[in-house]
Amino acid sequence: MAKSKSDILESEEWQKATEYEITDEDIERQNQLLGFMSPSKHREYNQTATVDNIRNWSHGCGDDNPLFCDPDYAKGTRWGGVIAPGMMIGSVNSPMKGDPTPDHIKKLRKSLFRGIHVFVSGSKWDFYRPMRPGDTIYSYNGDETCEVKSSEFGGRSVICVRKDVKVNQNAEVVAVYRILRILTERKTAKKKGKYSHIEPATYTDEDIAAIDAVYEQEQVRGAVPRYWDDVEVGDSLGKMAKGPLTVTDVICFHSGGYGFVPYAPTVGRLAYKNRQRIAPFYIKNEQGIPDVAQRLHWDPVWAQAIGNPMAYDYGVMRENYLFHYLQDWAGDDGIITHVHDEIRKFNYMGDTQFITGEVVGKREENGQALIDVMAQFVNQRDEVTVKATATIALPKKGRMAMYPEVPADLAEEAARMMARHWELSKG
Template structure:
């Protein structure tokens, strides 16, 4: 048994995988093909309980998401889900068989290549309520090759996920920016090797706690469009210091990462048999998921990071928490774009701030554009985001979601019609 994972056969096997020109060509040939998503996530149908648990897994205690009695008194008439939760809800959608050519293109595509979620773009069209079952279809939108300071040659891809409820209505469109890198290249660079784990005095923790203590959910108090001006600050929020417990709570709240979800016992054996390249032996010789870099410091170090770090989607959900607290119960976050610019390592604390960029009226709706940034205790910007929020105004106290583009609404209705047709067979 190797005492150092960096010297082990398993490590060598893990870093031998390389990005090839053939992989890139195959990825590009997949652009534009949409497929019904057959994955069964941890959550398939929203309930008051799993909405609350997901919100709590993000550190969000907004009563609109967590308190049915409170929520019944709002414009929504009951609990709704935090917007980005819809990414973690999915029931299998039935669709026509995937063409053989698509199967050939996908087979062993980018095998053993490490994937970082580097950001996303969201468009929201309606809320998720208890009782809603969410289905989706997805496809690759773009593929770009870049040279990265951290990881050398890399591939940047965007996948579009269209989230649809049981009525065939588009709930949201989620575009995921992914960076694919070779593990051997990332490990050799060692760009972040000088970063040391952060330690905190009692006074340091007290200063962070003071930020938590001053955070406020706007709730039923309205943030009127007329009272907002360009340049206004939109508050301060803290997240952290990051612990393994935070990652566990995010998984427990509903983040499944299917089909690569952490599993136990016989289920882990079956998953390892199905996707062996995703399992790398640890220093004890035990096959374990490659994504353990989010809680296993030794494996994170083996692929070029000084310690374990969060999932990018955790901070994306923290971003939505920040925005929805500011918008209040009647405001609607309609669009979010974010870029994950730095790792959030175990022990790091994120301070979230933002400001109003502009306000405008469009299509009879009162919209506010904002910018948000996350900054860690080293003074580094780790997330940069922008968002559009529909706010109530004195003449239109209840803003509406935007209309779904007609072609997308039609495609979603057809996909769900085919799903129900195949379900009857």
């Protein structure tokens, strides 16, 4: 017999799932790990970029830019073919080989922050070249910072920034991805219930028509160059809609290639093996079935168990929506070189996000014609859910936009990591 929601929240299984705490020992171990960079051994759903998985990723983000989705169109651009939307690189990875992890590092990592809930709260991206079909992406990473603070949502929390260096098969740095993660105790999140007053959004036909009107006016700049010369501080980047958010949106994002590795939703025997590997990540649902903790992105009962009124999106979804918005404005010849975003609030099922932005700076630096912009997401409750800044290299009349050069020390580090990978691969 299925349990009621109240039965579930008071059950021994769910109480056990919320008993894990952030300890002083965990924090000390995390601090000792700062600065240690290691090759990523994880195999993402996509390891090598293809025309198909680039299109599928774009469609999973609601992006139909022909530069990413139409090979015939892309042949006529400056790129000579399809390229990937920049943030897709964060979810493409082939295992990189490296020397064995030192024993003291293994000891520090073992069961670190066991059973603690993790939110992606923002990121910083630096882009150095596009990812093209045929590119295999490798990476190495490590935590850069660790800060302990009290969160308004989850009580005591730990804020960590992880640096991921994404490298292609030619040992060229494609991008550096810094991920801001907030680790919170499930029990404090459950007790706080800060957002329990929020009601699911409902829409009239007129409301949907108003959102559709935003979709109708959205335009991809595409082949018409947006010249640096013609842009002025204060210019609007236009308006984009995303939503209302549905479980289908989350399914499409996963189908497009977001694997949530190394945790990853899996099926059948693979799910069984995953449960043996990371047992605290699986919590029984109302039918007594062990299921992934990340189901808070589609299971409202589990989302409520940890203090939210309903299921919500992945922060990474909105980050990719941001890239969609910026690239639509920049056009085929524009290059997004840097993005910094902060996730301020949850995007609940039924919420609609409206993205707007404006030009806040215009400069020339190292031979580049650069535009600085600010953007934000505002939901139907008039709440700002994301704030972001970005730098975009635009063509100047008579001069193409170019990617920035990779810092020499970073290029050398990446070449050294890949050389060791290839050396170990020979065996």
